[in-house]
Structures are given as C-alpha cells and as structure tokens.
Amino acid sequence: MKRTVFFAPFIGFIALVAILYAGFHLNDPSHLPSALVGKSFPPFQLDELSSGKVLERQSLLGKIRLVNVWATWCPTCLHEHATLMDIRRATGISIVGINYRDNSEKARRWLSLYGDPYDFTIVDATGDLGVELGVYGAPETFIVDADGIIRFRHVGDVNDRNWNRELLPILESLTDG
C-alpha cells in the first residue's frame, strides 16, 4: 500500500490532463442542466441600485425577464455590457441586473459611464442571492418567466453567437407558448 501512495501525484497529474483533454471535447457546459431550471426564483429582499427602494421576488413578476448577474470587478461583464445594450435596444426585452458582490458606488458610476440596459438592478453586496442562485462566477444570465419561474440559465457572457443560437429561441418559445 505504502508504495502505491507515491503514485498518487503522477496519477493525479494524468487525471488532470485527461479531464482537461476530455473537457475540450465535451459540449458546452453552460448547457449543464441547472437544478434551478423549472424552479421558482428564490425569494429575496434587497435594495435597488440607484433608487435604494427595497426589491422582492414580487418585483420580477408579470414579465419575461433576463436576469443578468454582473459586477465591476468582472472584465467579462464589461465585454458583455455592449451586447446587453444592443439586445435591449433591438428587442425591448426587460433585463434586470444583479450587482454581485460589488461596491455600489462603483456600480452606479459604471452604469452612467457605459449605459444602463437594466430595468432595475438588485444590489447583492454580500452575494447571498448569488449563493441561492448557484452563481459561481460572473457574468451569468437567467431567463425568468412572468410567473417568476427560472426557465434557463446561461453561464458566461452573452454574446451574439449564444444569443442567437440559445437564448433567443428560448425567449421566443416562451412568448409563443
């Protein structure tokens, strides 16, 4: 037994390489079925970024919404921001921001600098709502229907490619049905 212990690092390394190699040949993991899909958006009670008024789960109801988790420390979010602005302009869909573990003052400055695509922004300074949503990085985007049910979860930036291929068809199927 003692001898085999020393193979552990080698085996670990081989496993790491194998996982990485296999990973490159796997499909998009942002498709990984999220446990949240089909579930109700978790309840919360948090401030709105610019008005300061308290938001709740109720505030999301009544419309199909894109709920976008973002932060100023997240360079990918900056990259994504322009796409969100375009989407908002082109489709008029309601986008709600969750400002995730961020400094609110910086967040407000960011929105005034780059434009604000959000109907409103939920301030999740401690990341508690993020934990409820299973967020493990930013950005992430959820499609939430008018009844507050999460219909889709996209991990990583929304860009033209995945917008046209994935998110838009789902939105269209929701409005049709």
Added chain:
Amino acid sequence: MPNVESFDATFGMLWSVGPEVGHLAAIVGFVAAIILSGLGHLGAATRRRNWVENSGSFAVLQLVALVVAFILLVHAFLVDDYSVVYVATNSNALLPWYYKVSAVWGAHEGSFLLWTLIMAMWTFAVAIAGRRLPYQMYGRVLGTLGLLNTGFLLFLLQTSNPFLRLVPNVPTVGADLNPLLQDFGLIVHPPLLYTGYVGFSVAFAFGVAGLISGRLDATWARWARPWTNVAWAFLTVGITLGSWWAYYELGWGGWWFWDPVENASFMPWLAGTALIHSLAVTEKRSAFRSWTVLLSILTFSLCLLGAFIVRSGVLTSVHAFAVDPERGVFLLVLLGITVGGSLALYAIRVPAIRSRIAYMGLSRELFLLINNVLFVVAVAVVFVGTLYPLAYEAVTGGDKISVGPPYFNRLFVPLMGLLAVFLALVPVARWKRTPIRLFRQVGLLLLVSMLAGGVFFVIAILSDRVLNTSSIVGVVIAVTLALWLLLSHTADFIQRKGARPFGYLGMLLAHVGFAIGAVGVAITTVFSHETEVRLSPGDTVELNAREYQFTSVTTVNGPNYVAQRAKFDVGDISLYPEKRTYLARNSVMTEAGIDAGFFKDLYIALGEPLPDGSWGVRIQEKVLVRWVWCGGLLVCFGGLLAVMDGRYRRLALRRGGLASAVKVT
C-alpha cells in the same frame, strides 16, 4: 550610449550578418545543452567521472553562446535593424536607447531568449559553485538543467526565433514598443521575475538528481537549500516590482488584481515558500523527504504552467504575448514531459528512500507542516481561480467568465490570517517538543497586541464614520496579528542565547516583512480615500480634508510621445499627472502623478478630456500603500540573508567533490 557607429565601421561586415550569427549562436547553445545533458546523466549513470568533469565546460559554452546571441539581438535593436521582424514589430527609431534595450524582452520571442539565457546563467552558476558536490550528483543536476534548456531552446528555435528577417520588403519604421511597457518597471521586472522562475529549475534538478541517486537526506537538502532560497528571493522581488509597476503605470491605483498573469507568478511563489520551509525540516531533522522533493517538482511545474499561461495565447492581458497555437501545443508537450516524467520518476524512486518519522507533538516540525498545508491550500485556491475561467473558455469555444477578487479574497485572506497566527508562534517552537512554559510569554504578547488592537479599533471607529464595522474588524485582526508577530520575533531576537547566524536573521527579517506587508494590505484597502470628479483648470476639490487645486494643463513633447500634462497643487507640493499619446501606435496612456510617502501616497490620474475643456480626474489618498512593497522587499532580503549563512560554506569545504582529491562515489 556606447558609440555603436564606430564599432559598426570596424566590424561592419560582422554586424550586418548579426542576426544570422545570433541565430547560429542560439543553435550552438542548443547543441551545448544537449551535450551537457548527455555527459552529465550518462557520465553519472555509467560512473564515468571524466565525462561529468567535462560537462562543466559545456555549461560554459552554452552560456557564452547565449550571451552572444542576446548581445546581437540587443545590437539589432540599438541600430534599428528593421529587417529583423522582431525588431520591426517591437521598436521604433524614436525610442530612447534604454527602451530599445528593454524592448528586447518586451515581447514573446526576445523575452524567451532572455529566459534561456538566464537558464544558462543558473546552469553556469551550479557548474562553478557545485564543484564540491559528489560527481554523480553534480552530473545529474547539470544534466537535468541541460535537458530543460534543450527543451526551451528547441522551443525558441522552432516557434519563437527572434532573429528571423523580413526581406525584401523591409519596413522603414518600427511599430514601436507597447507604450505600457515603456517604463523603468519593464526594464527590471521581467529579468528579475525570470531569474526567480528559472531559478526554481535548480531545486527541481536537485530533486530529480536526488531521486535518481536515491539520496534525499539532510546533506542533499543542505545542497539544494541556498539555490532554492535565491530563486525564491528573486521571484519575491520580481512580483513586488510587478505590483509596484501596475500601481503607477496602469492608472487605477490598484496594486494587485488577481489577474491570471499575476497569479501565474504567484502560484510558484506560494509553492516555493512551502518548499523552502519543507527543506528546512529535511535539512535539520531528515524528515519530510518525499514531501520536499514533491514540492520541488510542484514548484517548477507551476513555473512552467505560468510560462504556458502567458505565452500560449490562452488569455489576453497586458502581459500576454502574441498568439500562435503552435507555441501553446509545444509548451503543453514540454510541460507534460517535464511534469509527467518527474512525477513518474518520483513514484518509482521515492519508496526506495528511507524516510524518518518526524516528531509530531507540539514541535517546530508541526509548525512547518502547518505552514506547508496552508501554502499548498493557497496554491490550490489560486490554481482553481486562475484555470477555471481558462478551461471554461476553452470548453465552451469562446464564452468567457470571470472569477474575480471576491473569490480570491474570500478564500485567500482567511488563509493568510491563519498563517499569521502560526507565524507569531514560530520563535517559541522547538524541534521535537516545545516545553509548554515557553508559550507563556508569547501568550502575554498576544494579550498586549490585542489590547493595542482594541485601542486601534476605538480610534478607527471614532475617527472615521464612513467605514462599515466588518471591514474595520478585519483590519483590527490583521494589525493585531501583525503586531503579535512583530513582538514575538523581537522578543526572541533579544532573548536568544548564543549566536545569531544569518539563517536565523533571514528568517526574522522575512517574517517581519510578511507582517509589514500584511498591515499595508489591510490598511490601504480599508482606509484609503478615493474620488472621481470632473474638473476644469482652476477648480479645487477636497478629499479627506486636503485641497487639490487643478491649476493648468500644458502640452509637453516627449521623445516619442506628446503629452497633456496637468498641474495640481496640493498644499505646498505639486503633482503632474499626464495623458500621453504615443506617436508610432497612436495609443493613449495615463501617467499618474504620485506624491509618494512612507505613510501615504497622493495619487492623481487623468481620465478623459471632455469637450468643454474639463477633465475626468481620479484622486486617491492611499494610506500605507508603500508598506505592501516594503514588506515584499524585506521578505526578499530575508531570503538572501539566509543564503549567506556560514554553514553552507563550511559544508562546501568539508565535503569531497570534484574539486577535491577525495574520491567519492
């Protein structure tokens, strides 16, 4: 500047084919590295002492060849030889001469040539200073270093040749060096960082040689230790300088961004820190042997991983070099062979090495084990946070995700807090078993520190209403622990009976450096002030009871840029932040105006000019920010001081090696 022109007249013919000679010299270095690895390893394996003895001359040849190659590349930059692609894309006639020199390592090809040159320097140093090692160990260490540089030089020659010509259509102007890199920081940062990175190859080579020889005892650790310390000290100062450079050059006033490239250098540093402590146990107690050698492999593997991250084009960043898939694949193969090969060797050879059980009571061994566990966990934290976004992007075919400071801070800061607790107890800990009574004094010092921390807490609460309580609590904990560490180390220094060797002093200095750096990090994060305002010349703005008057903006011509230079009067000093437009690339850079001080920095960066003549201005008061780098430098000096310990020299004289007449087999 040396007068290159008169040189040119004399050696015109020679210089005109300089790049070709440089290329040839790199090939000579490559061949020397092959012969070096062959003579070293085969000589040791077949007990041919004269082969090993002669391998040293190929280490010299390798160094000479690469120095020649490097000088010829520097020359090509100095004379603006734009027929060389690398020069044309990274230099410009308007650059001051010192930036022409540093532009040599401003991009991938040249910086990798520097990497191989530094590798040759380390090899040469081992070849000279290691002459007293038993010849088989000497041969295997040099042979392993030779093998590594064979791989690196093959990579250079195959995928990253800096000497390639661009004929017949030679450009008449160079594309210029990236303006971000036209700075003192770039002149010194990469060479120091590479010296650290590459230096860990020596610890790795000792590990591999020890595994092959079946010799990983206390003497082996004593041979490997100084080399590891020096590499670690260079990496420390390299990272510190990088942080300082980011602070004043990027214009955000931040000093650490958890950027993948920063992490790439930070991971080997963390692993190297574990290694130098584990080596101490192996040297003093003959324990942790298999663990120490595993750490030496891990540390160098992380250096290679860092090189892969920066040079394969898997990420875009200030630091990232030009993208070429061939390079990424080549480096990955090199990484796979080195790491896979050495870990396989480890698995096969380590069971044969007799290990000694360490005393695991309340002992110094236990403390060093805890140190190792904390640092290895820290490596894992940074590793996951750094590679997850890269892997994610690769797997999804381009979707990006950021794992930002919240992740790193949440996991890393508590780890460092825990580390500080054990650091403070270090002076009391004894080998084998620590008498409980020794903890009495250090407990008392903890009480004193907590009292001071409490006072600090009250003052902080009273003086500043803006802050939230949780961040103040964080600072108070950091300051308390740092003070405790400082007191316990000072007390030990005063009370110590007998000699205070350099090894001991180095330890003290490095630990104190950690405490000072930690205080700097905590205080500057929480107590700094910042504002972003629109100002027109003549306007005044107040920040933390200090008036900043924006007096004027003037246009200034630099050697290769035009700048808008603002003047700010703050009390009786003036600051001059600039917005520079570099002509060759027409790119705009921010040059912050900084009034540096031991207790605080005043930091002004110009944003965008607005149509009405006003400017976006970011003003910051960074409290104790210098302490962060001051701490880093102390840690580095501590590492270097420890190397000067007399026992390494005494050892060299006692052991029979190549240079002595004693036959050792």
